[in-house]
Amino acid sequence: GDSVTQMEGPVTLSEEAFLTINCTYTATGYPSLFWYVQYPGEGLQLLLKATKADDKGSNKGFEATYRKETTSFHLEKGSVQVSDSAVYFCALSGFQGAQKLVFGQGTRLTINP
Amino acid sequence: DTGVSQDPRHKITKRGQNVTFRCDPISEHNRLYWYRQTLGQGPEFLTYFQNEAQLEKSRLLSDRFSAERPKGSFSTLEIQRTEQGDSAMYLCASSLSVGEKLFFGSGTQLSVL
Numbered sequence: 001g002d003s004v005t006q007m008e009g010p011v012t013l014s015e016e017a018f019l020t021i022n023c024t025y026t027a028t029g030y031p032s033l034f035w036y037v038q039y040p041g042e043g044l045q046l047l048l049k050a051t052k053a054d055d056k057g058s059n060k061g062f063e064a065t066y067r068k069e070t071t072s073f074h075l076e077k078g079s080v081q082v083s084d085s086a087v088y089f090c091a092l093s094g095f096q097g098a099q100k101l102v103f104g105q106g107t108r109l110t111i112n113p
Numbered sequence: 114d115t116g117v118s119q120d121p122r123h124k125i126t127k128r129g130q131n132v133t134f135r136c137d138p139i140s141e142h143n144r145l146y147w148y149r150q151t152l153g154q155g156p157e158f159l160t161y162f163q164n165e166a167q168l169e170k171s172r173l174l175s176d177r178f179s180a181e182r183p184k185g186s187f188s189t190l191e192i193q194r195t196e197q198g199d200s201a202m203y204l205c206a207s208s209l210s211v212g213e214k215l216f217f218g219s220g221t222q223l224s225v226l
Contacts, residue, residue: 004155041219043116043216043217044206100156103156103157104155105153
């Protein structure tokens with residue numbers, strides 16, 4: 001079945017460092033890909049998405065490109081801030097009609113001032 | 114837009130007891146989803162509704178689990194004869210329609226002693 005594998009955490013960086021969180025997927029067909037973020041004490045929020053190969057999703061300085069040839073959707077940010085500390089989840093939706101999401105295990109990110 | 118509301122935030126119960134959780138989606142959202150998240154893992158899909166119709170159930174949803182969405186508004190998730198393995202965060206999400214963004218609630222944390 002469909003699955004998502006994320007870079008294991010936790011990840012700790014200093015403010016203004018470059019961030020990469022790796023995500024690869026296995027799916028039949030052409031899934032949509034997502035990054036969700038969970039800030040402490042809050043619900044999951046959609047950070048960005050891409051619906052077809054070579055699409056780039058971006059939001060709040062974060063970017064991820066849908067790479068079909070490597071089945072990857074790595075999350076990047078050029079300069080992280082303390083406020084980016086959260087748990088990040090990569091996810092896919094294999095069936096457009098149901099929009100049932102398959103999540104990775106999550107990566108906890110801590111940014112130190 | 115008041116967001117997706119879940120009640121209670123925390124529930125502690127003894128093994129063998131029945132529990133019921135409630136989810137109030139964003140007004141006019143037709144689709145409602147239930148997910149379960151265990152510590153250190155990503156959310157796993159349980160079931161979803163289109164209005165009042167339950168359209169898909171995961172194999173994770175054993176016979177002890179039942180979900181309803183009367184009149185296509187709020188939803189309840191009941192677990193009968195709880196087991197320690199049911200301890201998890203139960204998340205609810207809603208979306209306006211097919212292909213639209215999912216909005217998640219903050220979840221109900223269930224602890225089965």
